[in-house]
Amino acid sequence: MARSASGRPVTIIEVAKQAGVSISTVSRVMNGNHHVDPEIAGRVRAVAAELRYSASPLARSLVLGRTQRVAIMVPDLENPTFQSVLRGLTRAAAKDNYHVLVADSLETAGEETTLASEARRCCDAIVLCAPRMPEDQLRALLPELAPVVLINRESPYVLAPTLTADYEAGIQPLARHLHQLGHRRIAYLEGNPDSASNTQRLSGLARFGAEHPDADVIGIPCGVTFEHGHAAADAVIASGATGVLGFNDLVAMGLLSALNERGVRVPEQLSLTGFDDIPFAKYMTPPLTTASVPVVELGEEAWKRLHALLSGEKPDHDLSFRPRIEVRGSTGPAPAP
């Protein structure tokens, strides 16, 4: 884009004038319409290039009814998980010439509806990432948000493509891994009690418990951040557990740091696992045993479905990613009793 003499961006009218044609012809040329005399088309292109003209996306959006832009709402832009989803979405969308608009709800469920509606209105579609709002609200909202894709939030009545990580399935190999190492008293650091992903982990652990009657799984209220994990250290130690399943990597890392301060050695005295496999997990000391969730792919798959929806095609099937266990140095044999 360049500015014309008036200081404002060059418009189609100026190009038309300079090229001695009508604006429709310019429009046709710019949009690659082939029913234009090649010689004229060349002239128009030359003028457009000289004036550094490109059509106003605003005006195009209005008349075409699409913006080439999608929104994503996340609960917390500080969380590496959502950052990765954003990244996956942004990069995939960019390949199809779409831009991404970010909306951060700051974990305030009350604002989500307004925020999503508003973000959606200036875009062609929206991705809802782990929305916290109550089920009935979500259900009421979805129709007016369409096209919409849901990430990490299943809803029994969803009418939208849904992508999830299977936390219930994912946490079981972690627990079994500790069990195989001889741990019998295992603590689970709980996340946000309202979140679906915490509930899923709990049912995974219930299943593990049923299969391993010799194991004790103790729930310890904790949270989802470094600080939460750090603060849970005393409760963990008091619990007498020899193995700890953190709600996520952040919690595990916070706990690890607190254990270090207290001189508790990992994994010699205590084994510890995280969840998500954020980029930092494998660089911890010791590297964190965790379950890897392909969050970037979650974003990419979301784009695929959005793109299909926008093209009037049928989106691919819903997907539930099975987390893959990554055994690293933070877990080891249970200490002799």
Add this chain to the structure above:
Amino acid sequence: MARSASGRPVTIIEVAKQAGVSISTVSRVMNGNHHVDPEIAGRVRAVAAELRYSASPLARSLVLGRTQRVAIMVPDLENPTFQSVLRGLTRAAAKDNYHVLVADSLETAGEETTLASEARRCCDAIVLCAPRMPEDQLRALLPELAPVVLINRESPYVLAPTLTADYEAGIQPLARHLHQLGHRRIAYLEGNPDSASNTQRLSGLARFGAEHPDADVIGIPCGVTFEHGHAAADAVIASGATGVLGFNDLVAMGLLSALNERGVRVPEQLSLTGFDDIPFAKYMTPPLTTASVPVVELGEEAWKRLHALLSGEKPDHDLSFRPRIEVRGSTGPAPAP
């Protein structure tokens, strides 16, 4: 927003019809113009609420010449530094009812110009975060991008508000800290040679070297990611340095991880510092000594200036944040020779 019977969003015309007034009156009411009969205004509001009408942002953008949206271009959405800048910007802008559009250049300097121009065109302003493009290109681009704010890229001829971290000043206390601990042979893991922030660190180190003739500072080509730091381990060990200044925290963490694998103890055998103080730094084992850069604030201050520019006000002065040294466990006395 709701859809009318036609399936398309409700427009101002339908509201006007239902309320028995002209569209201008509806427009006035929706925009809080007080020169409207209170009774009529009430009726309009009632109809608007019933129809769940809200004005099309697209149409408003076109006629008002503003989108209530700003863009940010970052070199790499994977880097915690840029994630934090994005977060600061997004949250600050949200308070003023602005949205943020993300453009990730994937570290390809060649694409930056196009990407920035395009992103800018569907927004009211743009933030350029550490652009990699050559000086002359940047200078040519800035006028057409205005209003624009630069982050971490000074340009001798800039006509745009600029926010930076003072890497030259920031690295010196880190080097002095190592010196005070008795380190005399100090390695610096270099970042991208083209980046301004690497050059600045180098001049800071040159100054340190001049003030401390008894110290040897050895540059080691490295990079900016975990992997780069990890790969530099052998070169670091071969250098015989007892203290290492990583280009940033990522590099330091990567190196730390590699040192662990090799059984080199930090800080007993080797002291190590990072740069940036990303959220993970203090949870490393040992916690990383680093220089903290207030990246979220960088994003917030960028918004302040953008907002001023958009309001036709004079933006605040340029700012250079002086990094603050955070002494933690990764540095200690130099081992006896």
Add this chain to the structure above:
DNA sequence: GTGAAAGCGCTAACAA
């Protein structure tokens, strides 16, 4: 193959 003209949905100047 080309141009004139009708919108896309809205705001704001101008009239009444």
Add this chain to the structure above:
DNA sequence: TTGTTAGCGCTTTCAC
């Protein structure tokens, strides 16, 4: 105080 109307910059019928 209210309505009429001219755009914002573009695409797309519809005549020619």
